[in-house]
Amino acid sequence: MGLDFLSSILFATVVAGTPLIIVAVGELVTEKAGVLNLGAEGIMCVGAVAAFAVAYHTHSPILGILAGMVAGMAMSLLFGISALTLMANQVASGLALSIFGVGFSAFVGKPYESVALASVPLVPIPLLHKIPVLGPALFNQQGLVYFSWVLLGAVAWFLYRTKAGLILRAVGESPVSAHSIGYGVVRIRYQAVLFGGAMAGIGGAFMSVFYTPMWVEGMVAGRGWIALSLVVFATWRPLRVMIGAYLFGGCMIMQMFVQGSGAKVTIPAQFLSALPYVATILVLVLISRNRGTIRLNSPASLGQTFLPDA
Amino acid sequence: MWLKFEPRAEPSRLMTYLSPLLAVGLMFLSGLLLFWVLGKDPIEGFRVFFLYPMRDAYSIAELFLKATPLMLCAVGLSVGFKANVWNIGAEGQLLIGALAGGWVALRFEHSTSPFLLPAMILAGAVGGMLWAAIPAFLRTRFNANEILTSLMLVYVAELVVSWLVHGPWKDPDGFNFPQTKVFSAAATLPLMLAGTRVNIALLFALGALVAGWVFMNRSFLGYQMKVAGQAENAGRYAGFSARRSVWFGMLAGGAMAGIAGIAEVAGPVGQITEKISPGYGFAAMIVAFVGRLSPIGILFSSLLMAILYVGGEQAQQYLSLPSSISKVFQGMLLFFLLGSDVFINFRPRFVRRRK
Numbered sequence: 072m073g074l075d076f077l078s079s080i081l082f083a084t085v086v087a088g089t090p091l092i093i094v095a096v097g098e099l100v101t102e103k104a105g106v107l108n109l110g111a112e113g114i115m116c117v118g119a120v121a122a123f124a125v126a127y128h129t130h131s132p133i134l135g136i137l138a139g140m141v142a143g144m145a146m147s148l149l150f151g152i153s154a155l156t157l158m159a160n161q162v163a164s165g166l167a168l169s170i171f172g173v174g175f176s177a178f179v180g181k182p183y184e185s186v187a188l189a190s191v192p193l194v195p196i197p198l199l200h201k202i203p204v205l206g207p208a209l210f211n212q213q214g215l216v217y218f219s220w221v222l223l224g225a226v227a228w229f230l231y232r233t234k235a236g237l238i239l240r241a242v243g244e245s246p247v248s249a250h251s252i253g254y255g256v257v258r259i260r261y262q263a264v265l266f267g268g269a270m271a272g273i274g275g276a277f278m279s280v281f282y283t284p285m286w287v288e289g290m291v292a293g294r295g296w297i298a299l300s301l302v303v304f305a306t307w308r309p310l311r312v313m314i315g316a317y318l319f320g321g322c323m324i325m326q327m328f329v330q331g332s333g334a335k336v337t338i339p340a341q342f343l344s345a346l347p348y349v350a351t352i353l354v355l356v357l358i359s360r361n362r363g364t365i366r367l368n369s370p371a372s373l374g375q376t377f378l379p380d381a
Numbered sequence: 382m383w384l385k386f387e388p389r390a391e392p393s394r395l396m397t398y399l400s401p402l403l404a405v406g407l408m409f410l411s412g413l414l415l416f417w418v419l420g421k422d423p424i425e426g427f428r429v430f431f432l433y434p435m436r437d438a439y440s441i442a443e444l445f446l447k448a449t450p451l452m453l454c455a456v457g458l459s460v461g462f463k464a465n466v467w468n469i470g471a472e473g474q475l476l477i478g479a480l481a482g483g484w485v486a487l488r489f490e491h492s493t494s495p496f497l498l499p500a501m502i503l504a505g506a507v508g509g510m511l512w513a514a515i516p517a518f519l520r521t522r523f524n525a526n527e528i529l530t531s532l533m534l535v536y537v538a539e540l541v542v543s544w545l546v547h548g549p550w551k552d553p554d555g556f557n558f559p560q561t562k563v564f565s566a567a568a569t570l571p572l573m574l575a576g577t578r579v580n581i582a583l584l585f586a587l588g589a590l591v592a593g594w595v596f597m598n599r600s601f602l603g604y605q606m607k608v609a610g611q612a613e614n615a616g617r618y619a620g621f622s623a624r625r626s627v628w629f630g631m632l633a634g635g636a637m638a639g640i641a642g643i644a645e646v647a648g649p650v651g652q653i654t655e656k657i658s659p660g661y662g663f664a665a666m667i668v669a670f671v672g673r674l675s676p677i678g679i680l681f682s683s684l685l686m687a688i689l690y691v692g693g694e695q696a697q698q699y700l701s702l703p704s705s706i707s708k709v710f711q712g713m714l715l716f717f718l719l720g721s722d723v724f725i726n727f728r729p730r731f732v733r734r735r736k
Contacts, residue, residue, distance in 0.1 A: 109528065113712075149716065158386070158727070159719035162467060162528065163670065167715040170663055174708020181703040288705070293536050300529050341544035348533040348540075352519070355530060360523040378388065 074204050081208035083327055085216055086282065088313075088320025090115075090274040092219040094298035095305070095312045096226050097270025102302055103230060104263035105243035105372035109165025110150050111271045112295025113172020118143040118275025120180040123286040126279075127183065132191045135280045136215070136273055143272015144265050146172055151264045155257050158376050169295070177288040188284040213281050215273070220313075222270070227309040239263060243370035246377040256377050271295065293348065300351045304358055306368040315354070322347040386727035396724040401671050401678070403724075404717035405685065411713055421700055429699045430706075434691035442577035446649060447687035449579075450475070450641035450658070452586040452679060454665030456593040457637025459674040461630025463597065464606035465613070468631050470516065470531030471638040472662025473538035474509040478639025479646045480542060481508025483561065483653045486568035486646075487550065493567045501568060501643055502585075509639020510632050512538065517631035521624045527631065535662070543655055550653065560654040570648045582644035589637060590676040597676075602629065638662055659690065660708070667715045686711070 094111055101108050121142035126135030146168060154164040191213065199210035230236040239259055242249045246256045278294070279286045297319055305311035321328075326343045359365055409431070416426030434440055454471045461468045468474075482505030489497060515534060519525040546559040555562070570580040597603040602625070609616035609626045617623065641661065646653050668686050672678030693707030 153716060153719050157720045157723040159722060163715075164719055166469060166666065167712060167719055170667070170708070171712025171716060174705055174712050177705035178703050178709050181705070293533070296529060296532050300533075303526065303529075339544050339548060341540040341547075345537050345540045348536045351533050352515075352525070352530050355525045356519055356523045359525040362524050365524065 078204045078208045080324070080328060081204070082212070083324040084317055084320040085209060085212065086320070087323040088316035088318075089213070089216050089219045090277045090282065090294055091298050091301055091316035091319055092312055093215070093222060093277065094271045094274035094295060095301040095316060096219075096222055096309060097267040097274070098299060099302050099305070099307060099309060099312060100226060100230070100239070100270075101263045101267035102307065102373055103243045103370055104239050104260045105246055105370050105375065105377070106154065106260050106264055107161045107165065107374040108147065108150055108154075108168070108264060108267055109162060109299065110146065110168025110172060110295075111267075111298055112291060112293065113169035113175075114143045114146045114268055114271035115172075115275035115278065115291045115295045116176035117146050117172045118272030119279035119291060120176040120183070120275075120286055121272070122276030123180070123183055123188070123279040123284075126188055127186060130189075132188075132280050136276045139272040139276025139280075140269045141272070143268040143270070143275065145268075146272070147264045147268020150268070151261050154376070155260055155264070158378060161374050161376065173291075180286050180288060183286045184288070186285070188280060190284055191281050213277075215277050215281060218273075223309055223313055230309065240370070243372055246372050246375075250377075250379070257379060260377070271298075274298070297347060297351050300355055303365075303369075304354045306358065306364060307370065308368070318354075319347055319350060322350045383732055385730050385732045386723060387730050389726055389728050392725050396722075397673065400721040400725060401673065401682070401718060403721040404671065404714060407717040407721070408710060408714045411717075412710065415706075415709070416700075419702065421702075426696070426700060429695050430692035430710075431688060433695045433699070434688045439577060440691070442574060442579045443691060444684055444687040445583055446577075446579050447690050448683040449582045449586045450645055450661045451665050451668050451683040451686050453582075453589055453637045453641040453644070454634070454662055455668035455672060455679045455683060456586075456589045456676055457634040458665055459669040459672070459676075459679065460593065460596065460603075460606065460633040462610075462669055463674055464610040464626040464630050466627050466630030467528045468513060468516070468531050468634040469528055469666060470513070470533075470535045470662070471634055471665055472658060472660065473531070473535035474512045474635040474638035475642035475645075475658055475662045476535075476538040476542050477512040477642070478505040478509035478635075479642030479653060479657050480545065481505055481511075481639065482643030483564075483646050486564045487561060490562065490565055490568070492565075495567075497567050498570065498647070501647060502640060505639040505643025506636040507639065509635040509637070509642065511635070513631040513635025513638070517628050520627050520631075527627070531631075539655075542653070542657070546653055546655055552652075561652050563652045564647055568647060569651065570644060578649050580644070580648045582640075582648055585640060585644065587680075589640075590680055593679075594676040606630065638665075664690075664711055667711055667718075670715060671718055689714070 098111055118139035122135040122139030125138035126132050150164050150168045153159045154161045193211050194214045196210040200206045238254055242256050242259045250256045301312055301315045304315040325346050413423040413427055416423045458468060458471055482501040485501045485504045516527040516531040519530050520527040550561045552560060552562045570582055573579045573581055605621040606626050609621055645657055650657055664686050668679055668682045672682035689707045689710045693704040696702040696706050697704040
């Protein structure tokens with residue numbers, strides 16, 4: 072295996088992991104506020120199709136990302152109305168959002184299935200991209216790859232180094248206490264849900280505008296669900312999301328790896344495609360088997376409906 | 382003025398039953414709006430989507446055909462949902478059931494034995510149960526979230542089907558299409574009504590509804606599961622096993638989804654292809670919720686869901702809209718239901734806004 076090959080494998084892993092990082096970090100913030108939004112898959116689909124349509128008509132990938140973000144926020148607003156204002160079960164509301172989003176994106180995206188976008192040029196970082204092997208893999212990347220790193224840092228800083236982050240975590244740990252000292256639990260949860268939606272929308276936009284770049288029904292292929300599992304894998308800590316995301320990114324490009332390595336064994340393509348899903352299950356098992364880890368790290372009120380005093 | 386929700390002293394029984402009707406009404410209204418936004422005549426759109434599927438005897442028979450797998454999956458899922466066991470992977474269990482039963486049909490393709498069909502159905506149920514047993518085991522043994530694991534297994538099941546029909550099980554005389562041989566006559570479910578496609582799987586589905594009702598309302602285990610779902614601590618205090626709820630809830634869903642799967646391939650589909658199910662396993666969750674997790678409710682909501690499926694086909698044919706419009710309506714229906722359910726536990730009250 073040559074160094075060039077290693078570099079391209081690394082490049083592809085980072086690209087495949089990037090939407091997972093963005094979506095999982097958004098979901099992490101939502102969950103830190105005590106809200107379990109299972110709708111990430113649906114939000115990603117709608118974000119992807121909105122971003123693709125706008126990027127196609129305006130020829131601007133940036134506008135595409137913004138459209139994906141706005142669409143993601145609109146979708147998560149639906150979830151918020153259901154789970155926060157109307158106090159419906161969060162699991163069912165999230166499922167509804169996923170079912171709706173997958174269907175809605177297939178419906179509105181139909182006319183775009185036959186067209187393609189020009190691929191977006193990479194953004195080299197001066198000097199750094201000249202480092203052998205790592206340079207071309209990490210520092211001559213899609214703009215959103217750098218965004219995902221900045222996002223990770225920013226969210227880690229926000230959650231653990233700012234007052235607003237502390238309040239958000241307090242709302243997730245004990246909404247009743249946060250409420251009784253005067254914080255608007257529902258308002259803060261709405262903000263967290265909208266942030267999660269925006270990030271899932273951007274994650275979807277990355278898929279359709281940068282990654283493939285095209286729109287086909289089913290292209291999100293469970294990445295929203297994998298991102299949800301990543302949050303568990305990361306035990307609700309932002310920086311661990313990155314490790315998990317690249318791990319899964321590596322699983323997703325296994326096909327390329329096997330072809331490139333010139334291995335003699337022929338493995339059906341479907342087996343390799345199943346790898347990320349199987350890996351997700353394994354990872355969930357490994358993390359969850361220690362009940363203490365989960366109980367210690369997950370926000371205490373996660374998934375529970377908060378009833379404002381009546 | 383500000384709308385506020387005040388908790389009711391007791392959940393409203395009336396609203397429990399009115400809420401699905403309210404949700405359906407809201408879905409109709411949004412349907413009119415949606416057709417208008419799409420530049421279609423709303424009345425015409427409504428007629429094509431919601432009324433064409435019921436226009437004659439054959440159409441109504443088609444509704445029952447589509448409602449059959451939905452009923453089966455939904456009644457199985459409702460057992461788990463009652464106990465807060467979130468099996469959202471019925472679609473995968475349906476596919477594996479179809480594969481397991483289909484394997485029997487293909488393995489004994491020359492058999493004309495009357496036991497062939499029962500063996501296929503049994504294999505289908507076992508296949509679905511095995512696929513559902515994975516998340517059940519991972520949940521009870523390793524505490525892994527069954528929502529995520531059961532869903533991941535849907536993708537795996539789809540890939541297994543794809544592999545088999547592209548590879549080992551591909552019909553050698555099938556012009557390279559990704560599909561198996563067509564099942565023999567002895568491996569095909571007999572039709573119930575001449576001139577329609579409705580087969581005896583509908584009887585299984587109706588039987589499953591009855592069995593589901595008896596289990597939930599007349600058995601001790603069913604009672605335990607209901608208690609565990611409504612008041613977890615009460616269930617634990619009474620010594621009801623949470624493990625058993627998970628196992629039974631998952632396996633019931635898996636068995637029913639597996640039967641739905643084999644009934645599809647041994648019925649209207651006639652062979653194993655990559656398009657066995659247009660998302661019946663997911664739609665069945667909506668059917669279960671709209672049917673209030675009760676067998677009688679599921680009977681009606683599965684027919685409603687069948688209208689949404691057939692309506693999508695009609696909209697494609699007569700309004701040149703993508704048939705995925707069905708899924709838009711499915712999603713809306715569930716959202717409206719969840720929203721309407723607020724009235725079960727809360728009373729709306731207009732109050733002057735404090736500031």
